[in-house]
Amino acid sequence: MRIIAITNQKGGCGKTTTAINLAACLAANNKKVLLIDLDPQAHATLGLNIKNEISMYDVLSKLSTRKVRLQDIIKNVTPNFDIAVSNIVLSTLEQELAGEISRESRLWEILDGFNRDYDYVLIDCPPNLGILTINAIRASGEIIIPVEASRFALEGLNQLIGIINLIQERLNHDVKYRILVTNFDSRLRHSFKILDQIRVGFRNRLFSTIVHVNVKLKEAQSQGTHIMTYDKYCRGSKDYFSLSRELISQHEPHQELAVPSIEKKMNEIMKEHLPRLTEIVLSLSAPEAKEVYVAGDFNNWKLDENSRMQAAGGTWSKTINLKSGRYHYRFVIDGKWVDDPNNPNKETNPYGEMDSFLEVKTKK
Template sequence: MARVIAIANQKGGVGKTTTAVNLAASMAATRRKVLLIDLDPQGNATMGSGVDKYNVENTIYNLLVDEKKVEDVIVRDTDGKYDLMAANGDVTAAEIKLMEVFSRETRLRRALEPVRDQYDFIFIDCPPSLNLLTVNAMAAADSILVPMQCEYYALEGLTALMDTIEQLVDVVNPDLSIEGILRTMYDPRNRLANDVSEQLKNHFGNKVYRTVIPRNVRLAEAPSFGAPVMYYDKSSTGSKAYLALAGEVIRRTEQDSAQAS
């Protein structure tokens, strides 16, 4: 049964899509079976996976609104060696359409049930806002991975996200938890970044991943080539960091499974 991890932060520009694409590719490189779901109408995770969002036959819109079979929506051939549910501008309309639907918050969770046992990990790239699509992701997820920059405003955004998660736990998903907090675009020479990093570790303890994603030119360039960074420049610090993160996520998942049994 797949572990479903939503990658979410209400603040934009924190590396959500970069993390979704590169963590999915790194997991797939460890021979895990991975599905990446692009829930953002911008379709950046789709394009970053080497899939043309303008020419894809079915998107997450067709799954959520038209109730297409999940197998018909999955794109099997991506440059990241993982399966993908694509998104494009059509997904913007999904939120409006879902307002008219019964049990709209759990539409994604129910749609994924037939394929959960086919994957080891399912990652959901959420939009940078709290809307019905994000609520669907959190209702479907076992846990939330929060990418964030180590800056003052990011801390404020994290507090707001934690409040949101608490409310959603009460309403749509009592089993939802924080998978981990990932420090992105990290520059150890920046004093504020180091201060915020220490605050995070003091407040959240081992929920903060040991792995840190550095500011890295290759990481920023890779999406324009439609490929995860490990297939663009495997030797880059960004590529190595996401491989390390994949290892850390796997270890935590195995520890949780061992404790549960």
Template structure:
């Protein structure tokens, strides 16, 4: 069975996109799933957060897209069993400009996945915080989009913008693309704004928002500087607990509805 490909996307930076990619991937691997992270963000933070320093990234996403290497050629095993990453290299920072001049530029990543006899259950793509050609490649290659959304005042506006972009991609380039779900991040139960944002997003996007919310937690913020997912850095902290719960909820949503329940 082919891997399910999920683009983790939000055009706004600082919403917990990379943190969610790294830690959801880690939690899924901990539940014995085989997971691949594609670090499509030229900043390379997902690679760093998974313990792959810049010096160890001789090949990565750039070579996958432009040199047509296979995933097996560029994937690196992490310290988490069952979790691999295709890292971002320095060359990826110029990829947006190079893609402009290439035929089928929106389909380069999809072609790379087609070349792979994949051994993974899930492929998570950490997209750049923009809606350029790299993110467009991810949306064309993906089955679904997972949207991390910070509990802040402009959250609903940003989500509406991204939803319109996804709809345009669906109409023009990837008719099967769906929204996997919305993950509320940096939730602070002491802050009334967090509760208001949560209620508003759930009202406007019914059935698409995960029950699990990722709390604002200092250990989650510290973990990347140590090159570790938060579950490895501090397994007992609230952030780790939340991402484990998110992985369980994510997997529960993958299960088909039994016929009797569907009929009811």
């Protein structure tokens, strides 16, 4: 039984989406999966439209009057996919366990004595580093850290990894973590930048699967279901299915599925989405000039710091990187607009003046 916590104290980075849809995809691979909802907000439970009076609170708490075992609260979602539900009462556990010895090991003890024939137990964690998350890390052999390819993606990651390391050391518990890039938007250059940062920082700890932004994932959740029943063929399904195969093949190498190496996969993604740019150097001789700009289609004809040219011995130049295409431009020498005297390609613009133009053809 592989026990995997899905955790990151940052809210909205795709923990619950990963928990639900990875569970569904593992189940589609004929693995028996239990998803434990350990978030008092119960998003996984609600996102799968499951109702149960009793919850993980009653399993973990010593104060609960109901005294139930884990197997008593499990509900079936779809074939091979079960869930142990959460509810808001779970939020009181933090205080309740505060004074107790080995409070961080309560879930581990429960799972240790739990011998149902599940292949995978996934634990969806709350968005904080409290006692519930620590219980999840303690109980798991592996951790998936979803990291959204967005602005503050890496914030708090060191703190989380510090806690994982501390739990390993203090509790003598072996746990491996890996980063899963989620919400990757291939239309944004910014996503690639974050991906690069993550790759530099966590090279050997990165899943080669990347989860792209896909509205179907959001829709499935709001319809109370997972992606395999909502839309089996959408990008979200493909991504989570690929993640499930990656996890399975790590553990069962004889089922080697030719998962591409991270490097190879990254290169593919870069090739698929990143435009190929060609470096162009524009230059102009104007020894008397005080300031010169180059403005054109490539910078929305703006005169600012980015379009200011650099002078060296009376020659002004600017290097720009362009996708293939046709670009009009002009120079602005001390406020006066002129075309490029070194470029024979010119066209009359709507104001009756001459624009220079460039044809950029990128190599395949």
